[in-house]
Amino acid sequence: MLLALVRLSPAESRFYYDAQVSRSALAAVTTREVMARLGLKGRAELVSKADKASVSVTGAVVCSADSVVLDLGEKLFDLGGFVALMVSPGSVIDMSALVKFE
DSSP: OHHHHHHHOOSOEEEEEETTSTTHHHHHHHHHHHHHHHTOOEEEEEESOHHHHHHOSTTOEEOOSOHHHHHHOSEEOOHHHHHHHHHOGGGOOOGGGTSOOO
């Protein structure tokens, strides 16, 4: 995921981890270290409610699999889909091509 961000080169990236979740502190520290090595600007934080923190930044582009975040986010980006296309483009199915929207 962080390598995808290098390719996308955002001005800043923020990662929010739920403080009450086991090993989230390790995830935040590791994220910070890898971001620094890759030259990514941003931060990784422990917060009491990651979903709320994710949508609290005005004008931010939000990447999440959390349905609450997706419902509340102003701008969304499918980072998981982007990573899948980077790793195995032939295995990604475009669902919009299979579903008719009226």
